Amino acid sequence: MSEYQHRARKRFGQNFLHDAGVIDRILRAIHARPGEHLLEIGPGQGALTEGLLGSDAQLDVIELDLDLIPILQDKFGSNPNFRLNQGDALKFDFARLDAAPRSLRVVGNLPYNISTPLIFHLLNNAALIRDMHFMLQKEVVERMAAAPGGGDWGRLSIMVQYHCRVEHLFNVGPGAFNPPPKVDSAIVRLVPHEVLPFAAKDHKLLERVVREAFNQRRKTLRNTLKGLLSTDQIAAAEVDGSLRPEQLDLAAFVRLADILAESPNAAASS
Ligand code: SAM
Numbered sequence: 001m002s003e004y005q006h007r008a009r010k011r012f013g014q015n016f017l018h019d020a021g022v023i024d025r026i027l028r029a030i031h032a033r034p035g036e037h038l039l040e041i042g043p044g045q046g047a048l049t050e051g052l053l054g055s056d057a058q059l060d061v062i063e064l065d066l067d068l069i070p071i072l073q074d075k076f077g078s079n080p081n082f083r084l085n086q087g088d089a090l091k092f093d094f095a096r097l098d099a100a101p102r103s104l105r106v107v108g109n110l111p112y113n114i115s116t117p118l119i120f121h122l123l124n125n126a127a128l129i130r131d132m133h134f135m136l137q138k139e140v141v142e143r144m145a146a147a148p149g150g151g152d153w154g155r156l157s158i159m160v161q162y163h164c165r166v167e168h169l170f171n172v173g174p175g176a177f178n179p180p181p182k183v184d185s186a187i188v189r190l191v192p193h194e195v196l197p198f199a200a201k202d203h204k205l206l207e208r209v210v211r212e213a214f215n216q217r218r219k220t221l222r223n224t225l226k227g228l229l230s231t232d233q234i235a236a237a238e239v240d241g242s243l244r245p246e247q248l249d250l251a252a253f254v255r256l257a258d259i260l261a262e263s264p265n266a267a268a269s270s
Contacts, residue, residue: 006045008179012065013111017047017135019176026187027051029169030107030133037099041089041108041118044068046075048109053079057105060097062089089118094125102192104128109135112181116140116156126163126192133169133189141168141186148249155214158250159207162198164190198254206257213245213253221245225256233259 008014017023026048032038032055043049043061052059053076062085063072069086076082106129110118115136144160145168146152160166167189174180200206209228216224222231222241234241237255
């Protein structure tokens with residue numbers, strides 16, 4: 001243990017794991033092996049880092065809080081498998097890691113205040129990633145793993161499931177953290193598809209259609225998509241325009257995006 005006592009900072013989403021049983025369960029779910037390349041986002045004071053390095057994998061970490069850098073350096077700096085990157089994971093250029101396609105294993109007890117934009121940033125780099133294991137707010141994991149038809153199904157479910165297979169592994173109560181967060185948490189595993197089950201012609205247009213559709217989730221698709229697609233175009237995608245967005249599955253959203261990709265409105269809407 002370092003002499004230095006770090007005070008948890010709310011603005012960095014700091015809730016440090018201290019429950020050895022939970023830490024062990026997460027490490028077993030990740031099951032890192034020698035020679036693998038791991039990237040830990042937000043190592044904090046090293047609750048997961050220590051066990052990850054114990055596997056003899058190569059470990060890059062990205063930590064934003066400057067005060068934690070000397071603590072991490074002090075604890076793990078002498079390990080040749082450890083590489084410390086100071087900075088913002090939201091802006092991190094994954095090309096810097098020089099990782100082979102589908103090789104990187106990304107893990108982290110993520111700062112909950114930035115978890116959604118961070119997941120989108122990672123999805124943009126999905127080609128480099130073999131799998132991801134994250135601690136997130138339980139409600140966010142439920143949205144990622146949701147099926148069409150319910151209130152949890154939305155932009156996050158669709159864009160995550162477009163790129164990845166999602167497994168809600170287990171829940172973690174607030175008592176496992178210091179300080180305890182006000183919400184329940186859960187561990188999720190995301191495995192990028194080797195071949196996309198429903199590949200859109202232009203994935204930016206898919207994002208656009210999904211965003212537009214869920215902006216007003218109580219309205220019909222005919223209504224919310226009117227700036228992008230005509231009633232005829234919606235019908236050409238074999239979608240019933242009188243449905244609400246939460247009733248449509250991923251394949252249907254991809255068909256809508258593909259119709260948009262073929263239409264003259266596409267350039268204006270991307
Ligand atoms: N992994 C540690 C643990 O489980 O005890 C810490 C988890 S804590 C929930 C989130 C960590 O992410 C903190 O160390 C925080 O400083 C760091 N962090 C917050 N925003 C970040 C960002 N934009 N980029 C990188 N790290 C960030």
